[in-house]
Amino acid sequence: MNCIDLRSDTVTRPSEGMRKAMYQAEVGDDVYCEDPTVRRLEETMAGLSGHESALFASSGTMGNLVSLLTHCGRGDAAILGAESHILFFEGGGLAAFGGILPLVADDATGLPDAAQVAAHCRPSNVHVAPARLLCVENTHNRRGGNASSPEELAGLVRVARGKGLAVHMDGARVFNAAAAWNVPLETFTKQVDSVQICLSKGLGAPVGSVICSSREFIDRARHWRKKVGGGLRQVGVLAAAGLYAIEHNAARMAEDHAxxxxxxxxxxxxxLDVQSVRKPTNMVYFAVKNAPELASRCAGLGVLFSPADEGRVRLVTHLDVSAADAVKAAECIVREARRAG
Ligand SMILES: Cc1ncc(COP(=O)(O)O)c(C=O)c1O
Structure with missing residues (x-):
């Protein structure tokens, strides 16, 4: 059966063109900084993000972890959105590996609440774990894929900087945010001290993420990446997929949003009770009585998606879902939801 897979934008398979680029990639040992294709990817991403330097990481989770370890020492605090991916889905890596204390701020509108962020920055004394870092997520996965605007981000970054915080962006889908607001990527990414950007979500590469920041930060991040086992050797074969994705797939994200x-x-x-989102991108969430049951009925008919919670479903579009697939899948979901009552 040919499935329409709406579980995530991570399920895409490399196209013929991407595979050819991987096959033909010029490679070297990247731990010695000798892989020309990795260097080209890092330079490209530094340029697009408006930062001095960049570093390839194996995954978004590793990109976030290495960034947090670079920003914070043991016993430092990082402020995170309550539904952020770093807090919700990354295994508590910041605490496990970094001894970093997470301080939680409400992020119902997409970005962490500015007043709560400010309140977490308490005057320094022996009782207080010093807050060093604010993490933002754009687009926000568990907030309906909402793309916060450049202005909203600027307002929050101003508050954070006023409190002496550095700002890290989980930009797993920041290309989607740029497409949604029709602005260059750097409109978002230049505002923050560091950003990790996934190549393996809407961009459609099989593996990889890039951290972008200052040269000094990236030099330190390279040490952390090595310590967590992320120093890879002839990884140009993967970087080539990332470069191909940026060149061929970044410009088509508006199709996924449509x-x-x-x-x-x-x-x-x-x-159906569809969650409304201020600036939607490539995700649709809706409420349903028994999400796992609906998911299993639709899976039997070739439409795959994930229950986000017991009573909530997430659908994600990507480059392997055509406009016709989208209509077909939605009609199937409506039909099956009616049948299930
Ligand atoms: C917002 C966000 N950040 C980070 C990640 C982690 O990426 P990876 O699965 O490559 O570790 C994801 C993955 O879905 C994500 O949605």
């Missing part, structure tokens, strides 16, 4: 919007419309017209 397909997600069409799915949302069909579900709403079909009477």
């Amino acid at each position: 397909n997600a919007a069409r799915i949302g419309e069909i579900l709403r017209d079909g009477g």
Whole structure:
């Protein structure tokens, strides 16, 4: 059966063109900084993000972890959104490896609440773990894929800097945010001290993430990447996929957003309770009584998606979901949700 897979934008498979680029990649030992394709990817991402330097990492989780370890020492605190991926889905790596204390701020609107961020920055004394870092996520996965605006981000960054915090962006899907607001990537990424950007989400590469920041930060991050086992050797074969993705897939993200919007419309017209999002991107969340049961009924019909919680479903569009697939999948979900009552 040919499935329409809406579980995540991580499920894409490399195209023929991408595989050819991987096959032909010029490589060297990247631990010796001798892989020309990795260097080209890092230079490209530094340029696009408006930062001095960049570092390839194996995954978004590693990109975030290495960034947090570079920003914070043991016993330092990092402020995180309550539903952020770093807090929710990365195994507590910041605490396990870094001894970093997470301080939680409400992020119902997408970004951590500015007043709560400020309140976490308490005057220094022996009782207080010093807050060093604010983490933001754009787009925000568990907040409906919402893309916060450049202005909202600027306001929060101002508050953070006023409190002496550095700012790290989990930009796993910041290309989606740039597409949603129709602005260059650096409009978002230049505002923060460090950003990790995934190549393996909407961009459609099989593996990889890039951390972008100052040269000094990236030099220190390289040490942390080595310590966590992320120093890879002839990794140009993967960097080539990332370069191909940036060149061929970054410009088409608006299609994924349009397909997600069409799915949302069909579900709403079909009477489903679709979460409204201020600036939607490639995700649709809707409430349903028994999400796992609906997921399993639809899977039997070739439409795959993930229950986000017991009563909430997430659908994600990506480059392997066509406009026709989006309509077909949405119609199937409406039909099956009606059948299930
Ligand atoms: C917002 C966000 N950050 C980070 C990650 C982690 O990326 P990876 O799965 O490559 O570790 C994800 C993965 O889905 C994500 O959605």
